[in-house]
Amino acid sequence: MNAPIFMTDQTTSDSGPHGSRVMGPSELLRILRRRRLIIFLTIGLIVGLTALVLQTVTPLYRSEAIVIVESPEAPGDDPAATVAKARENEIRVITFLQLLQSRAMAGRVVHDLALVDDREFNPGADPDKPAMVEPSFWERLKSVFTGSDPAPATTAEPPQPIASTPETLREAVIDRLIDNVSVDQINKSNMIKVTAYSVSAEKAQRIANKLASVAMLHQIEKRENASEETVASLTKRVAELREQVLEADERVATYRKRHGITQGMSDLTQMDRLASELAGARATRADAEARSSTIGAASSAGAAASPLLADLQTQEITLQRRIAELSAMYGQGHPDMQNAKAQLSQVQTRISEELSRASIGLQAEAAARRSREAQLAGEMGSLKARALQQGVENVALMDLERDAETNRTLYVSLLSRLKELERQDDVGQSDANFISRAAVPLSPSYPATKRILAVALVASLVLAAILAFIAESMDGRIRTSEQMESLTGFPALAMVPEKPENWGDLPPYVAIIERPCSAFSEALRSVQQELAARARDNAAQTVVITSPLPGEGKTTLSMSLAAAAAATGIESVIVDLDLRRPGLQNMSEQIAAGPDLLDFVDGDCAINEILRWDPRVPKLAMIGVKRAAKDPGATLSSPRLRTLLEELRQRYKFIVLNTAPILPVRDAKLLAAQADEVLMIAHWAKTPPDAVRSATRILGRTLTGAILNRVDYKKHAGLVYGDAIQHYAKYSQYYGETAPEDAETTSEPAAPAWRQLLSGLIRKAA
Structure with missing residues (x-):
């Protein structure tokens, strides 16, 4: 019979030397999806902290004005004239660039815009009033929920003035203005970009436009003054020369008169x-x-x-x-x-x-x-x-x-x-003119919130991916049947889910009969079918079940595995041989009545007296232990126990021996010589891999298979390990919790239909 989806795929072509998958693109995506919590937390933390830090940074606005320095008239074909004009043009651009960068122009901007009285450039401009600062992040956050405008916070004490004298104060404000302004030539062209930064968008615009304007005005004033001075100087000089010309002409005329020299023909x-x-x-x-x-x-x-x-x-x-x-x-x-x-x-x-x-x-x-x-x-x-x-x-x-x-x-x-x-009508003109005046910026340029958040997002993605791979490499929990096979070297027969919570007090071995379509029942039935396929000539089959550590759920699984065989009509028996911490009695009330296994070993009763049955599972016999044995090793080595096992093999086709964990004691290895199959149970996502390795070394060649127990199917499917359970959400509707007697009352025979669909799914998975 083909194994269902609970069985491990025996193909190992995609496995590495240690049983791990080859790190291909699909496996990388699965790792990222499994570690999505780490990824989301990392991204959220980094981006959130970045956003919080950005909220505490005072924004700066940038406004740009672009001016062009007019070139001289186009030269003719003379190469020398062309070079001279180009040089003159270069000198004009450099001169205006240096003029824009001069302290004199910055001083005029400070004067015209009254920046000495501005709190941005002079925090101590008004010592009688507390300095106004940007509202805090919490104030802005509060305003979002209250719907009111955030009130700006005030400092407890006014800041100290920058300087004590008007001259030093003005120079300090000029220094701050120069730090907030940049002037650059655009790609060695005639265009110059004037950039101003400020905490106010309107102020940044005014500063950029004002700096360019005062530089142009300065050129105009200088040229007008120079022209006026030149005209005055020339007027005075022309008057002086006129007097000199008249005096010279008079001297010539006097000489001619004195010597009788006429001005006619010589x-x-x-x-x-x-x-x-x-x-x-x-x-x-x-x-x-x-x-x-x-x-x-x-x-x-x-x-x-x-x-x-x-x-x-x-x-x-x-x-x-x-x-x-x-x-x-x-x-x-x-x-x-x-x-x-x-x-x-x-x-x-x-x-x-x-x-x-x-x-x-x-x-x-x-x-x-x-x-x-x-x-x-x-x-x-x-x-x-x-x-x-x-x-x-x-x-x-x-x-x-x-x-x-x-x-x-x-x-x-x-x-x-x-x-x-x-x-001349161009004396009062500047070499430069505006190409575009500075506009009021709509958003701050610093901090570059979108860019910083984008960088933070990319960095957080990279860091989250690194953390995800680190967490994956450091994860020592066993989660897949592939890992189980790699650790033990034996096939993992199934991944058995955790008992559903809606079963309440219903024992799992009874649920195998009453809830045959549940995932738990199907998983145990698949294990039993795999073991039945291994049996020789329909002979009786003895299965030893152990686990590396206590608490792995081996007792529940042993009982349920025997019940799964009984549900198919096979006479089965479960023997509790965990003589140190017997647990079968806690699962069935019938164990508590009458003599137990230890009484039989002591010779106080016969085999029939220790056999118990639950009427809900008629083909399942149970042999339990009501108390811990004084000498478990002697009990397990007792001839009467071997006689008991031989007798059970004569009566039953399927015998399950529930033994103690293999790491604390070696009871399972002692019983392995008398068993056909030795199965090791590991708790999904709980049992350490080292414990499985140690248990495998102890059992040696006697181990024939492994089972991952108490698997959370939904969580495992969410971790996308690439196995059949990854698709649990798509086929989970095939699992029902309806009891057989309830199913008979339905209009459609659900059980046969479920079985047919499940059989097809089993064949496809196999």
């Missing part, structure tokens, strides 16, 4: 002009003379000198050509010929007169040219003499003019600069 220029005119006059005079000398000899020269002469010469040629034609045609005596000759003579006379007149004109022109040439030569000589004289006088004049020109140039330059400054 002598050298005039000499150059006269030389040019003189050369022209000479050339004109030479030409006139040349034409005058050749005018009588060459008519062409005269024609060139007079247009009328040229016209007359043309008429002369025309008349000569006509006379030649007329002479050829008519001869010398023709009237036309005579008329033409008369006209020719007349024209020639006029030509002679015109030549004479042109010659006289050319001679007069030549005389005039010579006169002009002489005049120009005279003026040229006069200018040369004058130039030589003024060359000496101009040395001092040029010095005066250079001085005047220098003053004039400087005056014009400064005047242009002054006009430029007066036209």
Whole structure:
């Protein structure tokens, strides 16, 4: 018959060398689940303590303002200009960064926000009033239940002022403000982040914005003051230069007047002009003379000198050509010929007169040219003499003019600069502007409650897991059949549950009959079936039951095991051989009546006189002991006891011998030689593993099996050891507490159905 879920799985493929499971992921999860109480307590303790500590910490709020330092105008393609602009931009950022970090700006913030009178920066600002502090955790907790606002607590005595003098007090407040402010450049860019910390969210915002604002205002004021000073200085200097220019011009004019030096064309220029005119006059005079000398000899020269002469010469040629034609045609005596000759003579006379007149004109022109040439030569000589004289006088004049020109140039330059400054409209601007002003923070930045609690949670999880594994490794209690098998080296036949509390005074061995569907009954029946499967040829079977220590429940289990066999129709007998602390009499009232086992060993009665029966379990005989034996060893070695056991083997098919614990005494080992099976009982989660090991060594090869007794199925299932009982909650409905006679009155035959379902579950588990 297949073993039910109470039987131990004989497969050991997942077991280590000592019977413990291989530490895989599933086993790790089971360990964590088994030790969930330690885990929850550790997590709750650490997270709770962290939360309590966080409640005692004064929160700090952080507010950030971001400003940008404007870059100079974009450079052109010139690399040198690009480098210069980049350097200028870097200097601007560093300058404004240092300005924000200066004590001067912190001092202005202290003044503008009146931080000297603020209790955060000067706890002794108002010595006449007690210092107000944050409400305690218990006050806040009380307010949650009462619904009222927590009243802030007050100190018994006001704190002492920071300093005794206004100067040192102000410096101390500035130091505290600097400690509560940080200024950082954002990733080497033109942007600067101003961060302020305070116990008040609004105050943190005001400080961050105020610090950036006063730095910008400081730049504006400095530039305006510098511009005003520059304009005033330039105005004064321009006035002074104007006076100097006027004085220099006056000195030049006086010198010119004294020495008769005009400001017109210079002598050298005039000499150059006269030389040019003189050369022209000479050339004109030479030409006139040349034409005058050749005018009588060459008519062409005269024609060139007079247009009328040229016209007359043309008429002369025309008349000569006509006379030649007329002479050829008519001869010398023709009237036309005579008329033409008369006209020719007349024209020639006029030509002679015109030549004479042109010659006289050319001679007069030549005389005039010579006169002009002489005049120009005279003026040229006069200018040369004058130039030589003024060359000496101009040395001092040029010095005066250079001085005047220098003053004039400087005056014009400064005047242009002054006009430029007066036209500038960006003098009152700062290098920096706000990108984003500081906002009122909605939650404190310190302590970072969520982050700290998250870290505390993670740390507590790690610590809880470590503690869980430590507790698991240090747990010396036997909880699984696998552990029992590892300790004994023999199969664990079952894990027998604790007797149900709702049974009341009903003896367990009777409950085997009256509560056959209970987990307790099913477990004992599975043990009996396993032992029956081991029996040889349906022969009588003697089973010795012992335990390492007292209190393991072996007497109850022995009696119930015999009753389980009797419930299946097997004639069974239970013999109480715990002669030092007999317990069978406490379980059955029938034991107390008549002689007992010791009387039989002493020869005072027969076997039939010591046999007892409970009418509720008719096939179960009981042999008990009403008192402790004087010499248990002698009793167990008595021939009459061996005779009794031989007789019982003749009468009964299943014999259970309840013996004393093996560690205190060796009675079980003495009886093991006369038994077919020797079973050792261990109390679930109570019997020490060392006791089981010692008991196993004592029994040696005579031990044939082990049983974990008094198992809390619900608790064991909650510990998730991975065995069949882990699923107890899913199949617990298969166990009923209904008596057989009650089951018969139901509309459905429950017992056969339960048996069929249980048989299927047994086969699956096997």
